[in-house]
Amino acid sequence: MNLALVGDSHATAILKAAKSSQFPLCGGSLGGARRFLSPFFQDENGQLSFVPIVQNSYEIWISRSGERRITDFPNGVVCSLGMATAPFYGDKEWLSWTNRYCSEDVLVEVTSEIQRPVLDFYNYLLDRGLLRAVISCPPPQVLHRAVKLLGPTTVLRLHRIMQSPVRRMMLENSIPIIDVPAEDGQGFLRPEFCGPDTSHANELFGTKVIEALKAYAEPDHQSMQEIVPQML
C-alpha cells in the first residue's frame, strides 16, 4: 500500500469506498475535526507525535497502515484535515449572531486563527515533501440543524470561509485539492451522498473521492501519477 489517508471522521466513508473498490488506501481517521482546532502534534527530534487523544487514534492508524508511520510513506499522504466544517458552522457561537453581520475580513481572521494548528501540520508535511493532495470534506447537508437556525446562506458562507485558509495554502504550494462534485443547486450535499447523520457523507461520496484519486493518476496529473500506478 503506497498511499495513506490522514483524515478526520470523514475518512470512514472514504476508506469504506476504497475497500469496496479494492483501492489500496491505508491510514484513516485521527479523530473528529474538533481535535484539530487546537495544537495537536509535535515534532521531537524528527519523531512525529500527537497530543494523547490524537495519539491514541494514531496508534490505530499505524496498525492499519502495516505498522508504518506518516513519515514512512516515501510517496506521501493525502490529507483531509481542516476541510471538515460542520463543527464550525454548527458551533453555538453563531446563535448569538443571528441578528448580526460578521464581515468577511473578521471571518477570515477567525478561521485563520482556528486553522493555525492544521496549517502548522500541513507545513510540517510540506517541509518533508509528504503531502500529495488534500481531500475536501462534503459540503453541508440541508438537514443540518444549523441551516434551520442560521439560514442556508450563512451556513454555506461559514463552510466556504472555514475551508479557505487550507485552500489558500494548497494553492500557494501547488497541492491539488480533490473536490467531489456532490452539491445541489444551492451548494448543499445532494441527498444521495448523505451519510448516517447530518454531518457526514456516505460510501457513495467516498467512491467519488476514490474515483477522483484514480483520475489523478492520469498522465496529466504528474504528482499523483508517481504514486498511483503502482497501486492499480
Add this chain to the structure above:
Amino acid sequence: MTKHPYESLPTQAFWKSSVAISRDQIKGLSKPKFRISRNMKIATAGSCFAQHVARYLRAKGFNYLDLEPAPRWLSKSTRHKYGFGLFSARFGNIYTTPQLRQLVLRAFGKLMPVEQPWQRSNRFFDPFRPNIQPNGYADPQELEKDRESHLRSVKSMFKSADIFIFTLGLTEAWRAIADKSVFPLCPGVNGIGQFTNETYEFVNYTFKQNLSELNYTLNFLKSRNPKLRFILTVSPVPLTATASGQHVLTATTYSKSVLRAVAGELSSAREDTDYFPSYEIITGSPFGALFESNLRDVAREGVDLVMRHFENDFCDLQSSATHTLSTVKDEEDLVCEERALEAYL
C-alpha cells in the same frame, strides 16, 4: 467677630487641607447624585481614554454592556484591531459631541448622512468608523450590511443601558460641507478617502455648540430610555495635532477647557447627569506627572489613580470582594484614530 460662609465649609473646600497633602490622601473629588451598582447595565463611549473605563468596569465584574462581542475564537489583539470590546459597541472612538449626536440619531433612524464610503485602493471604508475594519470592506454592500448590523446594536445599547458614561475628547473635527456630517478622522489621513476643500471643512466647536449638541443628545436618549443616567468625563489626553492655526498646546487647553465647562454645566443643570474628574486627576499638578515620556499617553499609574477615584466615588462595590483594582490588567495599547496624525510630522 462676623460669621461668614467659609467658616462652615468642609475640609475639601480648602486647597491646603484637601489638595496640598499626600496624593493618596486626596479624596472625594466627585459628589455623584447616584452610585453604580453591580446590577446596573453600563455602556461607555468616547475618546481613547474611555477605553480604560470600559476595561476597568469589565474587569471589576460590573454589568458592562457589550452589544457587539467578537467571535469567541479571536485573539485579544485581533479583537481590538477590529474594534471589538473597546466600547459597548463597535463605534470606535467618538471624539466630539456632534459625533455622538450623529451616532445616536443614525441608530434610531433619524439621520441618514449622504457621505459615501471612503476608499483606499479598491477597498471601502465607513467614514463614521474608518478604522473598524483595518483593510476596509470588499464592496459598499458589505459595508452597508455591517453598518446596519452595528447601528441595530447601538440602538439596543442605548435602549437597555441604565448608565451611559461618555468621555469627551475633542472640540476640533472635520465635517462634510454638504450635510455637516462629522468624522472621527480627517478624510485622506492614512490614505483613506480623499480630502478636498470643496467637500470638507474644519470646525472647532464652541462651548455653546458643544453644550447644545450634548444636551440635545442626552434629551433624545432620555426620551427613548427614561431610566438612563449619564456620567460625563473629559479625556486628559492632549490633541495629537490641531488644525486650528494655534499652537497645539494652547489648542489643547482651549479644547479641554470648553469640554470641561460643558460637562460641568450639564452635570449642574441635569438631575440625571454626573461629572467624573478624570481630566483633573491626570492634568492637575497635585497629582504629579502621570503621562508617559511622549507627554500624551496616560501612564499606567495615572489610569490606576483615576480608576481608584472612580471606584471610591461612584461605585458600590459591596459585593466585589473577589475583584480588586490590582486584578485589572490593562497592558494592551489603546486604539486611537487620532494618533494616525502623528505620521504626518
